[in-house]
C-alpha cells in the first residue's frame with residue numbers, strides 16, 4: 460500500500476514526455492521543427508530565427524555562462540515568451556503542460572543536461588537602489604573598461620562598430636544584432652534591474668554577448684545595469700497627437716523647440732498585406748511631433764537605425780513616407796494604410812537619405828504612384844549614433860488642389876512607412892508600417908467641438924490595438 464502511494468506520487472511528480480511531445484507537435488513544431496532543429500515553416504519568416512534545440516545551448520537562463528539552463532529557466536521563457544521576437548508567451552498552458560514540454564525539449568540534446576549536480580547559478584543578492592553615483596560609474600564602465608559600446612553603440616542603440624564584422628553571428632551561424640538599450644520593449648529576458656544584472660553577469664550563451672562575472676565586481680555590474688535602465692525611452696502610445704502653435708518654425712531637426720513639445724510613439728510592424736512582404740522587420744518604433752505657425756506646419760520624425768544607407772554597398776537607400784489621405788472625409792473612411800487604394804488616394808511626403816529634396820507623391824495602390832512635379836515640402840535631416848531625425852516643413856495651404864490642406868482644429872489622419880536599406884527593404888511597400896493615427900493643429904484656445912468623434916476614436920484604437928498585438932507576437 461505504502462509502495463503504491465509512493466509510486467503514484469512519483470508518477471504525478473515526474474514529467475510526462477509523451478504529453479510534452481503532443482503539445483510540442485501541435486504548437487511549437489511549426490516554428491521549431493518536428494525534430495527540434497529550428498527548421499519549421501517559420502524558419503525564413505522570423506528574425507531572429509526559432510531556436511534549434513538539438514545543440515543544447517539556451518540563451519535566457521539564470522545559470523553561469525556555459526552551463527545548461529534550469530528547468531525553471533526554460534519554463535519561464537515558454538510562459539513569458541521573448542519580447543521583440545516571434546516567440547509568443549504560452550500563459551494559457553498549465554504548469555504541468557509546461558513542465559512536460561520542458562522535459563520533451565531536453566530530449567533533443569540529452570548530453571547537454573547530464574551533469575546537473577555541479578550547476579552554478581548567478582548569485583543575485585540584494586537588488587540595490589540606483590542613484591546618481593551608480594549611474595555615473597555605470598556610464599564610465601559602459602563606455603570604458605567593459606566596452607559595451609563596441610557592440611551596443613555610443614548611445615546604446617545597438618549600432619556599435621563590431622557588429623559589422625563578418626564573424627558577428629550567433630552560434631547557429633545566423634545574423635544577430637545587439638539589443639537597442641533605448642528600447643526596453645525589445646528586451647528578450649526582461650527590463651528589471653535584476654534581469655539586466657543577470658544578463659551582464661551570465662552573458663547570453665550562443666551569442667557574442669559574453670559574461671562579465673570574472674572581469675567586473677558585483678558593484679560594477681549593478682552600476683552598469685543602472686546605467687542601461689537610465690537609457691530607456693519613455694514610450695507614449697495613443698491614438699492622436701496635438702501640434703501646438705509657435706512663433707517660428709524650428710530651424711532644423713535639432714532645434715531646442717522640439718524638446719518642449721509633446722510626442723507620440725508609433726509601433727511599427729513588418730508590412731505583410733501586399734507583395735513583396737516583409738516578415739523580418741527590425742524597426743519597432745517611430746516618434747512623431749509637430750508645431751505650426753500661421754503659415755506653415757513642421758513635423759519631426761525620429762527612429763533608430765543601425766546604419767545610414769544612402770545607396771552604398773549595392774543596398775537601397777533609407778526612405779520614409781509620411782502618409783495622409785489626399786482628401787479628408789467626414790466619416791472614418793481612409794485609404795488602405797499601406798499605400799492607398801483605387802477608391803481613395805494617399806498624399807505622401809517622401810524623404811530619402813540619398814536625396815537632398817523631399818518629394819510629394821499621390822498613390823492609389825502599389826502600382827499607381829505618381830510623383831508630383833516640383834515640391835512644396837522642405838526637408839532637413841540629421842543622423843547621429845544610430846538615430847535619424849527628419850524634419851518636414853510645408854505651407855498649411857499650398858494652393859495646389861492635389862495637396863491636403865492643414866486646417867487648425869481638424870483631426871487629420873496620418874500613417875508612416877519606413878524602408879531600411881541595410882535590411883534590403885525597398886519602396887513602395889517592402890518595409891515597416893504604422894497603423895493610422897491622428898494629428899491636430901491645436902487652436903490657441905482649444906474648444907470642446909474639436910474632440911475626436913467617438914466612432915473615429917474607437918476605430919483608430921481598435922486598429923492600434925490590433926497592430927500592437929501583432930507586434931507583441933511578431
Ligand code: HEC
Nearest residue numbers: 486487490507508509510517518519536537544545546560
Ligand atoms: C511563431 C514562432 C514560434 C513558436 C510557435 C514557438 N516559438 Fe519558441 N522561439 C521562437 C523564436 C524566434 C525563438 C528565438 C528567440 C531568440 O533567439 O531570441 C524561440 C526560442 C525558444 C526557446 C529558447 C529560449 C532560450 O533560452 O534560448 C524556447 C525554450 C522555446 N522557444 C520554446 C517554445 C515552445 C515550448 C513552444 C511551443 C509551446 C514555442 N517555443 C513556440 C519562435 C517560436
Ligand code: HEC
Nearest residue numbers: 605606607610636637638646647648649658666667668683
Ligand atoms: C561583443 C558584443 C557585445 C558586447 C561587448 C556587449 N554586448 Fe550586450 N548584447 C550583445 C548581443 C549580440 C545581444 C543580443 C543577444 C540576443 O539577441 O539574444 C546583447 C544583448 C544585451 C542585453 C539584452 C538582454 C535582453 O533581455 O534581451 C543587455 C541588457 C546587454 N546586452 C547589456 C550589455 C552590457 C551592459 C554590456 C557591457 C557590460 C554588453 N551588453 C556588452 C552583444 C554584446
